[in-house]
Amino acid sequence: MRQSKLALSAGYAALFLISALFIIPFVWLLRSSLMDLSQIFTMPPEWIPRPFHWDNFHRALTTLPFGTFFTNTFIIVVGVLIGTVVTSSIAAFGFARIRWKGRDAIFGILMSGMMLPAAVTLIPSFLGWKTLGFYDTYYPLIVPAYFGGGIFNIFLLRQFYLTIPRDFDEAAFVDGANYFQIYGRIIMPLSRSVLIVVALFSFLGTWNDFMGPLIYLKSDRLFTLALGLQMFQGTYTAQWDLLMAASAAVVLPCVVVFLIGQRYFLEGITLTGLKG
């Protein structure tokens, strides 16, 4: 596709501006996390810490057991991720590539479940898990992912599966393939990109989940990073240096995971499968 020089330059200018706006909060976070309070309060704001207060991180992370919070978050994330990727792709296949009576009606009902505010199921789910004795455990946070992995993901995958030409399936049927083979050998390889997107969303959704842990976890030793940071904020209200250091420490691991995973992620979104 050709693009005029002018359009390209305007595009660059816009991208630089937007990128700057998106990145400044990170810079502000980092610079605040490395300053002492007196420099933070200087007006007009300064950008370079003098000196660099690396000890902010040590002070912030030892006031609360952030190591435990990290491990807890990791356990929940891995548990949810596996369940989501496996079961949502299977379900989406059933809704997009197999024709059966009542399919669209059932999908419609499941979709209405997506519109169902989490708040509707929240109270009875809470009471249910509590009655079963699983309040203050990770079960309420992990187990549901193994049952379809969320309608959001099924919807996203189904949308994608619908764009794959049906001729592929027809040809496979002619060659004697069954649905499992079509799922495993045609749809799965073509949808690797979307599956990675689903996996990343699932990872981030779980990592960022605040309401779930807030409601189901009571003991500090089970807390996730999100809850831990919120607890920290409640205790150290005006200590912007420590708050920013703790926030930066919570942000850093997911930035690292994202940067490691993004090669696959970016490959994934450019390979749409339609060309295959």
Added chain:
Amino acid sequence: MRKGLLYGLLFTSPAILGFIIFTLGPMAASLGLSLTDYNVFKAHTAFVGFDNYSRLFSGEDDLFYKSLGITFYFVLLRVPAVIIISFVVALLLNMNVKGRAVFRTIIYLPSIVPAVASAMIWMWLLNPDLGLINSALRWLHLPTSNWLYSESSVIPSVVLTTLWGIGGTVIIFLAGLSGIPKQYYEAIEVDGGGWYSKLRHITIPMVTPTIFFNTIMAIIGSFQVFNEAYILTQGGPNNRSLFYVFYLWRTAFQDTEMGYASALAWVLFIIILFFTFIVFKTSKSWVHYEGGERA
């Protein structure tokens, strides 16, 4: 026949089972609860019929109408902003620019920031006295704002903080854009069409399924905003950011009035259902599927 029904049910069974256990069951229970005066700290629970609902709409609970209005205002501001900005950013990223991957990473990066950390960063950026944004406005000799601390600006401020996290929506748009076959654009070029014809006749029609998806998700998500209310504002100042779900959470888990809170939840459900239904109804006239699903 390929035993479509058998295999269809087999493949979708985890999702259907999950729906029954984690959605339908709790949903029915919630409806039941909404007809009672269930309160964790009360010894007896009585069936009260539609009392909770009449209490909601009677105006006796003025916080109900207040939180409803605030949430509508938020949705009305946020949904168009998210869709338009994400689409424009995705279009820019889809150009043949050098360093695309870097731009894309920068724009996506904020959406991986945990909500609590993002809230901390924005509280600090929007701090009226010491925050970066007011400092920058003063430097430019522009009027400053109290942002999260003023009744008139708190909702737009919350919208602003959520726009930092549009990366996910941008990426979905980008996936939609990169799925458009290049030949289509070449056909327009052969006909002598410029960027506008390409946008109007190829890009927009081809990404309508993505616009549809993103709009639905933005509506559903915006109605249910909770984290921002809980962490950024605690509903303040003066209940001016008392988002609906935050009010519901407060009623259920602080006041422990779970019966009444269940009624609140059902009203929200009906509202979201209504708006999603409207988008679905109109979608036939503007959403274009290339795969040509022949159900």
